[in-house]
Amino acid sequence: MGKRWLGLLAAGLLAVGVLLPAAPAMAAPTFKVPFPCGQSWSGQTRTGHSPAYAVDFNRTDDLGDPVVASAPGTVDRVTDLGGTSYGKYVRISHAGGYHTYYAHLNGFNVSVGQSVGYGKVIGWVGSTGGSSGPHLHYEQRLNGADIQVRFNGALALYWGTRNYTSDNGCGSSAGSGTVNTSGTPLTVRSGPGTGYAAVGTVADGAKVTIQCQTSGTSVTGTYGTSTIWDRIGAGRFIADAYVYTGSDGYIPGVPRC
Numbered sequence: 001m002g003k004r005w006l007g008l009l010a011a012g013l014l015a016v017g018v019l020l021p022a023a024p025a026m027a028a029p030t031f032k033v034p035f036p037c038g039q040s041w042s043g044q045t046r047t048g049h050s051p052a053y054a055v056d057f058n059r060t061d062d063l064g065d066p067v068v069a070s071a072p073g074t075v076d077r078v079t080d081l082g083g084t085s086y087g088k089y090v091r092i093s094h095a096g097g098y099h100t101y102y103a104h105l106n107g108f109n110v111s112v113g114q115s116v117g118y119g120k121v122i123g124w125v126g127s128t129g130g131s132s133g134p135h136l137h138y139e140q141r142l143n144g145a146d147i148q149v150r151f152n153g154a155l156a157l158y159w160g161t162r163n164y165t166s167d168n169g170c171g172s173s174a175g176s177g178t179v180n181t182s183g184t185p186l187t188v189r190s191g192p193g194t195g196y197a198a199v200g201t202v203a204d205g206a207k208v209t210i211q212c213q214t215s216g217t218s219v220t221g222t223y224g225t226s227t228i229w230d231r232i233g234a235g236r237f238i239a240d241a242y243v244y245t246g247s248d249g250y251i252p253g254v255p256r257c
């Protein structure tokens with residue numbers, strides 16, 4: 001019994017040792033209020049809502065108002081359920097197993113597979129599906145499970161109604177940099193770490209647009225040692241230690257992924 005248990009424990013430790021470098025833990029994306037910069041919306045949570053932690057957003061004369069992506073990601077559903085449930089809805093896939101849902105839309109402004117950033121208009125407020133009046137039904141999910149909504153890391157009000165003012169897409173949200181490797185091409189990874197698959201290269205001297213930055217495995221490069229990784233496209237990350245950005249550390253104004 002004891003030996004068998006130890007054997008299983010050893011096998012478990014071995015599995016963890018093999019898995020960890022391939023899938024580094026990722027922090028939650030910085031979700032923002034899903035409306036353009038500066039707008040204030042009334043967000044309501046209630047125990048009878050389905051799912052429980054969804055937020056319904058309203059403001060005066062909101063039919064047709066633009067809805068924007070909460071965080072950078074890839075659109076993975078643009079679906080019309082007709083007169084039931086979500087009606088017309090968009091789902092965005094974010095890093096770390098997170099998804100956001102935008103439901104009862106009047107219309108769509110994105111398609112499946114599209115890469116979106118902060119402030120990107122994805123559709124318009126409507127009253128489609130099982131809705132009795134114009135509003136945006138909004139959800140955050142982790143690995144498919146409904147979770148309590150956070151904006152800029154701060155928990156929404158549970159339960160009740162309060163105003164949320166958007167800082168989504170305020171100012172220039174993308175940064176720029178220049179790759180400096182002293183000659184060799186820089187490997188592009190599918191995620192923020194050396195354990196992720198190589199999905200391409202960028203040439204030494206190439207100018208890159210940085211959509212967002214996140215923390216990953218530590219890399220020592222031209223500009224010292226850093227755990228910062230720069231997202232330069234959908235599923236494309238490069239180590240910031242090889243990128244001249246004019247900033248030591250995170251670039252001011254560029255969002256976290």
Ligand SMILES: [Zn+2]
Nearest residue numbers: 054055056137
């Ligand atoms: Zn709702």
